[in-house]
Amino acid sequence: DSGVTQTPKHLITATGQRVTLRCSPRSGDLSVYWYQQSLDQGLQFLIQYYNGEERAKGNILERFSAQQFPDLHSELNLSSLELGDSALYFCASSQGSPRNTIYFGEGSWLTVV
C-alpha cells in the first residue's frame, strides 16, 4: 500500500458526460500528480499541484481540469467525455522536493461508452 488513495476504482460513463476523480495523497505529501495511462499513448503526465498551486502542466486537454484543496486532496475533472478518454488515471504524490520519491495510487479505471 503506497498510501495514495484514489476513488472511484472503476467508472463507466457515456460520451458527453462529466466525471470527477478523487485523490488523497500520502500523509505529509504536498505534491500531487495526475497521469493518464492508455494502451496507445502509454503513461502521460497531465498536471502537478504543490500545496494547492498548479506547478507543472503536461498533456492535459482543455476539457480536463484539476485542483488541489486546502486539505491537499486533489480532484481531476473530465468533461465532454469521448471514447478516447477511456484509460487508467493515476494519481501520485510526493513531499514536493526534487529528490523525493513519487508514490502512485492504484488508479481509477474510466470507461467511456
Place this chain on the structure above:
Amino acid sequence: AQRVTQPEKLLSVFKGAPVELKCNYSYSGSPELFWYVQYSRQRLQLLLRHISRESIKGFTADLNKGETSFHLKKPFAQEEDSAMYYCALRGGGADGLTFGKGTHLIIQP
C-alpha cells in the same frame, strides 16, 4: 526537452536466463533516473532509482551518462518478474516524471 526511450515493447526470456531492459534518455542537464514496475495493471511501484545504487529483487541499474542509458538488469529471471517495466526521468525545475512507453517482460517457465 526531455525524453525516455524504451526500445523494446515486449521482452520474453526463459526462467533462469539473464534479463536486460533497455532505457535511453535525452536530457541536457543532470537527470535523476528511475525504474518503476507495474504488475497486471496495478499501481506503479518504484523499483530502483539511480542515486540509491541499490539492488531490489535482484535487479540493478547503472546510469551511463556517456551513453545516456539506464538499463535494468537481472542475472537470473524468475517467473514473478513478469510485469510492465517503465523507465522514468526527472529533471529540470519541475519534479514530475517523464516515462518511457514501457517494456512488457514475460518470463517463460
